[in-house]
Amino acid sequence: MAGLIRTGAITVGERMPSVRQLSKLENVSISTVTAAYHLLEEQGWIAVRPKSGYYVRRQVRDSLEVPSTSEIQSRPVLATTSQLVMDVQREISKPNAVSFSRAIPATDFPITRHLERTYTRLSRMRKHLGIGHTNPVGPYELRQQIAHHAVDAGVAISPASIVTTAGCLNAMGLCLQVLTQPGDVVAVESPCYYGILQLIEAYGLKAVEIPVHHQTGLSLGALKLAMEQWPIKVVLSVSSFSNPLGCSIPDERKKELVLLLEQYQVPLIEDDIYGDLYFGRRRTRAIKAFDTQGLVLLCSSLSKTIDPQLRVGWILSERYYQELLHRKFLNMLSTPILPQLVSAEILSQGIYERHLRHAREAYQYRYRHLVDLVSEHFPTTTKISRPQGGIVAWFELPKHVDATELYHYGRKHDVLIAPGEMFSLNKQYQHCFRLNYSARWTPEKEKAIEKLGQWVAARCST
Ligand SMILES: Cc1ncc(COP(=O)(O)O)c(C=O)c1O
Numbered sequence: 408m409a410g411l412i413r414t415g416a417i418t419v420g421e422r423m424p425s426v427r428q429l430s431k432l433e434n435v436s437i438s439t440v441t442a443a444y445h446l447l448e449e450q451g452w453i454a455v456r457p458k459s460g461y462y463v464r465r466q467v468r469d470s471l472e473v474p475s476t477s478e479i480q481s482r483p484v485l486a487t488t489s490q491l492v493m494d495v496q497r498e499i500s501k502p503n504a505v506s507f508s509r510a511i512p513a514t515d516f517p518i519t520r521h522l523e524r525t526y527t528r529l530s531r532m533r534k535h536l537g538i539g540h541t542n543p544v545g546p547y548e549l550r551q552q553i554a555h556h557a558v559d560a561g562v563a564i565s566p567a568s569i570v571t572t573a574g575c576l577n578a579m580g581l582c583l584q585v586l587t588q589p590g591d592v593v594a595v596e597s598p599c600y601y602g603i604l605q606l607i608e609a610y611g612l613k614a615v616e617i618p619v620h621h622q623t624g625l626s627l628g629a630l631k632l633a634m635e636q637w638p639i640k641v642v643l644s645v646s647s648f649s650n651p652l653g654c655s656i657p658d659e660r661k662k663e664l665v666l667l668l669e670q671y672q673v674p675l676i677e678d679d680i681y682g683d684l685y686f687g688r689r690r691t692r693a694i695k696a697f698d699t700q701g702l703v704l705l706c707s708s709l710s711k712t713i714d715p716q717l718r719v720g721w722i723l724s725e726r727y728y729q730e731l732l733h734r735k736f737l738n739m740l741s742t743p744i745l746p747q748l749v750s751a752e753i754l755s756q757g758i759y760e761r762h763l764r765h766a767r768e769a770y771q772y773r774y775r776h777l778v779d780l781v782s783e784h785f786p787t788t789t790k791i792s793r794p795q796g797g798i799v800a801w802f803e804l805p806k807h808v809d810a811t812e813l814y815h816y817g818r819k820h821d822v823l824i825a826p827g828e829m830f831s832l833n834k835q836y837q838h839c840f841r842l843n844y845s846a847r848w849t850p851e852k853e854k855a856i857e858k859l860g861q862w863v864a865a866r867c868s869t
Pocket of ligand 1: 510573574575576577600602645649650678680707708709710715719720
């Protein structure tokens with residue numbers, strides 16, 4: 408059937424033969440046809456219309472090709488992040504704006520209500536105010552749940568090697584404080600989540616940007632060359648469903664990466680914040696799953712799976728545990744207890760797993776809808792990434808089209824995007840931008856995509 412669609416024998420918008428018809432035609436069971444249709448749906452060939460049947464979808468554009476090279480493209484440079492980052496942050500709270508700029512999860516899932524109820528109940532039941540500072544390690548029940556969930560990523564760790572933090576960025580900041588001194592060189596992904604670049608700037612570090620392939624993530628060849636050439640102190644990687652490309656380092660390459668770290672005795676800060684939001688059949692492993700020498704410090708939080716307002720994150724590290732704890736104590740004494748207790752309770756119940764199943768399915772659907780809209784409204788030269796999980800997509804426009812100008816145009820018309828300029832220390836992504844597709848689609852949001860597409864089309868035709 409995919410072949411028939413590919414060759415145009417069945418065209419876009421056309422209804423597929425009914426399950427019953429096809430079962431008769433091919434002399435196979437109804438369940439075989441249903442399974443085949445599910446597969447075609449999963450691969451993006453067809454979509455179901457309730458009470459009507461299956462229809463051929465508009466075809467997904469070619470995925471974004473990002474050159475993956477074993478040449479090092481950048482020298483270590485002192486991080487100075489774009490002014491645009493704060494500009495984009497300020498715009499976030501603009502009322503009436505349609506925002507695609509923030510990598511935040513959707514709020515239309517039942518877990519939001521569950522969260523509210525748990526907060527209310529626990530704030531009545533357990534004393535959390537008037538108790539002074541709590542132990543900086545974080546409550547045992549939360550660390551136990553984090554250890555329990557880490558098994559899904561292939562990581563076996565004791566709650567005694569976990570430090571809780573105020574979110575994932577805070578976790579990575581504490582790791583950098585422990586592992587680096589101002590002026591040190593660190594290796595980051597390119598394109599890189601701008602929060603990481605900001606941390607590097609805050610600690611006076613230099614960064615070498617390592618190319619990321621749109622499907623296989625961080626280029627190990629380029630990283631090896633960088634390690635040979637520069638005194639790299641730490642590597643930072645969003646290993647599963649990176650921000651902004653949505654790609655993952657395949658498990659077997661994660662193993663290779665750990666061997667490289669061992670060879671050079673360089674630690675790696677792994678940001679696994681999107682790990683639970685996979686679109687495939689099972690969770691990918693964390694790099695830490697292959698770490699036998701304690702060189703990998705795994706950081707994560709509930710900011711992408713539940714709500715960034717919780718500000719609950721963590722670091723898994725046996726080797727650097729004491730130094731991390733000391734750093735947390737120096738930075739903030741401790742983190743608020745109530746959100747941590749609420750998180751522990753949510754993680755301990757089946758509702759979290761159910762929520763993840765639901766969210767993963769919704770995000771996949773919402774991404775596909777974004778692709779449909781882009782196919783309709785953007786010129787054919789637009790490239791869009793094919794995330795394997797997570798909540799953001801990366802766009803590449805023809806080189807002469809300035810995505811920062813698109814950002815300013817969108818801002819004027821109350822449509823917010825994240826310009827590519829923010830994702831690197833040199834100007835290599837000026838023609839790119841990132842959109843968040845997590846929220847439910849509304850006519851207003853669809854219109855906003857159309858508006859962006861019209862602007863790009865006008866630029867491409869000149
Ligand atoms: C890759 C990545 N890491 C960390 C963060 C920040 O997480 P948190 O809100 O838990 O500090 C983000 C948020 O956008 C992110 O995309």
